[in-house]
């Protein structure tokens with residue numbers, strides 16, 4: 001493909017993207033296809049000869065789009081959002097154009113230094129302690145996911161707890177502390193690190209809350225230390241996946257520090273809200289932590305994947321992860337004056353993700369990012385008010401930022417409410433007009449409404465609310481009839 005032909009085809013692809021985004025509102029959010037529907041419509045063999053782009057776009061229209069859950073749809077309210085803003089697509093194109101592989105500073109100085117500058121600037125914009133910046137001897141990097149961030153934080157924690165770990169591996173006596181609400185990526189990190197499930201300690205929540213109880217943590221740490229075990233890492237969460245619960249980071253970190261335990265704050269979804277001064281308190285106490293991750297690819301207008309990880313000790317990840325074969329040696333690395341991001345992650349190679357994040361913040365400004373967050377938080381507050389005012393529904397938890405957890409109320413007891421909530425969610429999703437997911441909190445089925453898609457506005461939340469009420473009424477009617 002020569003550059004001139006690329007120009008022609010590229011325009012066609014950009015046109016396709018613009019048309020697709022402009023038409024999203026009219027499409028069902030979730031496809032109604034059965035397993036195997038896509039496979040049955042694709043040629044089983046790869047083409048021997050080249051084919052025109054039109055044929056590919058035609059297949060995308062006929063097969064791919066109808067079988068896609070449309071995460072960029074304005075009435076996508078499931079899981080947490082995945083914000084692929086058009087600004088970030090532009091940045092991704094630039095990154096792909098350069099095609100740089102930024103494993104070492106020397107393999108693309110720009111890929112490394114743009115990322116360093118952006119991470120330092122984002123740390124300041126989020127109000128993080130300057131100790132998390134390169135200027136403060138810490139530093140940040142862009143991981144593919146919060147799961148990877150948790151894994152490398154755990155590896156750094158293992159190394160700090162036992163420097164011989166690199167030679168001997170884990171001993172089986174290490175312990176990692178989470179709550180029942182902690183994301184499963186921590187359990188996975190524990191497994192990948194070779195620790196085994198028994199290393200994972202689930203700390204109780206404080207009475208009447210879903211957040212980690214610092215007293216229970218103190219008791220668990222003391223008991224484990226007394227038993228000769230080795231507490232390694234505590235993970236408080238700012239904005240749990242189920243209900244958006246917030247662990248008391250400051251108290252947790254204070255307790256953990258007494259035992260020299262690494263504190264990794266998982267703020268994958270909610271952390272970006274700290275760009276707004278009124279939500280900065282969410283990261284209160286993070287200055288006592290060792291690492292923090294938050295995902296622009298969830299709620300900060302940045303296409304998957306971009307998860308920011310900061311560490312207070314800029315040497316911690318390279319100390320745990322660096323392995324230098326001859327073919328990677330170079331004078332810049334040996335000078336000790338550059339960052340080689342390969343030492344901050346599991347894979348060797350890495351793409352130039354910073355360009356995508358930069359394109360977002362360049363195109364929207366911090367003011368645009370703050371409006372995006374504020375608008376969704378306001379929409380969640382309004383939805384929560386409606387839920388409170390309607391006897392057919394109840395809040396399962398107080399709204400957390402832009403996440404509203406609700407249940408259907410039947411008057412026939414909590415088991416009946418569980419069943420009704422499940423049925424209403426199924427009906428809404430089957431209608432194709434909106435997409436919701438659920439959790440179980442306090443043993444009860446909960447409908448989660450995660451507001452945050454790039455183009456979600458008041459009218460879309462209104463439409464969801466009308467649909468929820470209509471489906472609840474129709475279900476009741478059907479049951480009575």
Ligand code: PLP
Nearest residue numbers: 145146147183185239240241268
């Ligand atoms: N932590 C929390 C609180 C999450 O909500 C999620 C995903 O929803 C994750 C971690 C995992 O994120 P990732 O997909 O970036 O690994």
